[in-house]
Every structure is written in C-alpha cells, then in structure tokens.
Amino acid sequence: MQTALPNRSIICIDMKCFYASCIALIEGLDVMQIPIAVIANFNQPGSVVLAASPPMKERFKIKTGNRLFEIPKHPDIRLFEPKMDFFLDMSVAITKLIMQYVPREAIHVYSVDECFVDLTGTEKLWGAPEVTAKAIQQAIFEQFHIPSSIGMGPNMLIAKLALDLAAKSSGFAKWTYDDIPTKLWSIHPLSEMWGIGKQMEKNLNAMGIFTVGGLAHANLEDLEARFGVMGNQLYYHAWGIDYSTFGEPLVKGQISYGKGQMLMRDYRTSAEILVVILEMCEDIAKRARMANHAGRTISLGLSYSHKAMSKGFYRSKTVELPTNDTLTIYAVCKELLAQHFLGEPARQLSIRLSNIESERSIQLNLFDSTKDKRQQLALTMDAIRNKFGATSLLRAVSYTSAGTAIQRKRLVGGHLA
Structure with missing residues (x-):
C-alpha cells in the first residue's frame, strides 16, 4: 500500500x-x-x-x-x-x-x-x-x-x-509512514494532533474514540456518516495519509473567508456590536468577490469578557442562495446575534463565510429587483478601496465611537505595524 x-x-x-x-x-x-x-x-x-x-x-x-x-x-x-x-x-x-x-x-x-x-x-x-x-x-x-x-x-x-x-x-x-503506529497512535487527548480541535475531540470522544490509534481503527463508514468528508480525512490522517500538494490547503475542501477581531473594550449592547459586525462583513464580502466566490453558510462567533458569566457562542446559518453581498451576510449575522447574545459584555468576534461556490452560481432572483444594482455598487466600492486604501470609503457607522475600521488602519494582522 x-x-x-x-x-x-x-x-x-x-x-x-x-x-x-x-x-x-x-x-x-x-x-x-x-x-x-x-x-x-x-x-x-x-x-x-x-x-x-x-x-x-x-x-x-x-x-x-x-x-x-x-x-x-x-x-x-x-x-x-x-x-x-x-x-x-x-x-x-x-x-x-x-x-x-x-x-x-x-x-x-x-x-x-x-x-x-x-x-x-x-x-x-x-x-x-x-x-x-x-x-x-x-x-x-x-x-x-x-x-x-x-x-x-x-x-x-x-x-x-x-x-x-x-x-x-x-x-x-524525521518521521516516515512506519513511525505512525508507534509515534502517533498513542497521542491523547486527540486535540494534541494537528487538525483536531477541542469540539471535534468532544465529538470523537462521544463515539468512544480517545486516541489517534482509536481513530485509525474506527469504522470509516461511521465517521463519514457523522462528519461527512471531514470524517474521511480524519480517518486517513490518523494513518498519516495526505495527498495535499503545495498551493492548496492541507485539508482539502475547506476554503472559506473569515475574520476574527479582539475588541479593545467591552461592547455591552447589540447596537455597538453590530457596528463592528458590519465592518467585518464588508471585509469578508470584498475578499470573496475579489476571488469570484460566494458562500451559503454564514457563521458568527462571540466571546464574552472575562468578567462575564457566560462563555460565548458560535452559530451558523445556511442560506438558500450563495452570496457575497455585504448586507446579506450582515443580515444573517444580525439574526444570529439576536438569537444568541445574552447581553453580557463582548470582547471578541469572529465571522466566517463558508460552503463556497463559484460566483457564477449566484442565481437571479425575480423578487429582488435591486440585487444587480447592489452587486455593481459593491464592485465599484471594492475598486475605490483597492486604489485608494481600505478606509478611503467607509460606512457612516465606522465614524461612531463603536467603529474600529479607522483605528485598525494602522495595524498589520491586527497588531501595531
């Protein structure tokens, strides 16, 4: 083999x-x-x-x-x-x-x-x-x-x-395929292995899988039934098998557009949080449009301040038609925030657009007469920002006390340049 x-x-x-x-x-x-x-x-x-x-x-x-x-x-x-x-x-x-x-x-x-x-x-x-x-x-x-x-x-x-x-x-x-049983299979907890997070570890533990060796000898059909293509990848990764080539993600099929942001103070109201969410949606949608991509699944994560009693949430919603429209992504995030925000001070936000398809798959909607105009306006705004800078054209909310876009202009990778 x-x-x-x-x-x-x-x-x-x-x-x-x-x-x-x-x-x-x-x-x-x-x-x-x-x-x-x-x-x-x-x-x-x-x-x-x-x-x-x-x-x-x-x-x-x-x-x-x-x-x-x-x-x-x-x-x-x-x-x-x-x-x-x-x-x-x-x-x-x-x-x-x-x-x-x-x-x-x-x-x-x-x-x-x-x-x-x-x-x-x-x-x-x-x-x-x-x-x-x-x-x-x-x-x-x-x-x-x-x-x-x-x-x-x-x-x-x-x-x-x-x-x-x-x-x-x-x-x-230096490891070879022969080293996998002796050096990898004994690893536990499972999150010690690259590619397995804490939540996936909990899911695998619930299936009675606690070591990488246990994952390697699990029933592949059960893993695929529970996790889809990710179950297949986890199984073969436990055997050290990976067909990734340079220039593509290590885990295939996981292209997405995301953004995370640590807030510099506690944000206590939905109105304040939505200002930052709109700024983040603007960035994610622009990146998707520049790559000619659109996505169906929109995820919102929020972590509360260390002073809060709650841990936060991460929730997703899949829409019927793929989108790279800022306000469509924002509307879903707004809905998720309304459903899950507990009113405690927020300190970190993350948004992700996944389940990605080619932009060509965006369908015309006969009941949305402004969709084409919004798309053209978005592309025009993208062109202006590409030429004159990310803050050359901002929504009015970015100039409020809750906005972060102007302050973050002097940051690189979220940190001081």
Missing part, C-alpha cells in the same frame, strides 16, 4: 518564538537569555501575550496566550509591543534565504513564522535531504539569529506532525 502513497522529502520549518526573536534582533538582545514578551497593546491590561522568549517561559511561566496583567513586575523582564511590518519583512527575507536552496514553487508559506519546503530532487545539489534541512536551519540562525525547529516526512501532514510532536523539543525530527 505504501508504494502508492506520496513519498517526497517535505520539511516543515517553524521559527521558534518568532516575534520575540525579531524584537531581540532589533534591540540587540539574546532571545535565549533575556526574558522577553511581546504584548499586543500596552494600554489594555487584558492584552494578550503574542510571544515569549524561552527564559520568560521557564523562569516566569509566561507564554503565548497569557495576559499582560499576569506578567510579574521584575527588573529582568523586557516587554515590547509588536512591529508587524518588521515581522513580515523578516518572514519574506527568510523565504528568500530558503530560495537559495530550492525554487519558489517548492516553498509553501503556511504562516508568518512557518513554512513547508519540498526538498525532493535537491540531492545532487546539496546532498541528503536531512543534511539540506539542517543546512537551511543553520543558515537562518546565522543570518537572522532566529532559532527554528524542523519536522520532516514523506508528505505535508507527516512533516507537520513530526514538527509539532517531536521537533519542537528536539530541534529536528
């Missing part, structure tokens, strides 16, 4: 505490010796820690996800706000360094601090793939003073698993 499976030399490179390492480079500090934390916003006591250096984690038990108010007052600790434009420049520079070893099409940038590289066929140039992987790792450290971890495998999935489950502690790990 294995002869028919992908068997390439794929590595997954993760830059250790990337943001902290970049800040250390700017400030002339040693990221491996100085306790450093990168904070999203100094003005918010509840602001999240975006990155922490190894000494910060070891000495003070502060890691990514902690809050500013949890950091102890200590003279050795150095705190910094993010410089997202510099972080992105560094990410691009690292990609260019890797291009000295492989062509651009052999690199798949997964995030600002993580990428996949296909080393297949480079043996005649650089030697064994393991040697080349470690040479790239050393080059990144020598040029940028950024430590990294590398997982290696015959496909993207196994490379990622080797990274997450072994290389992040050892620096380098």
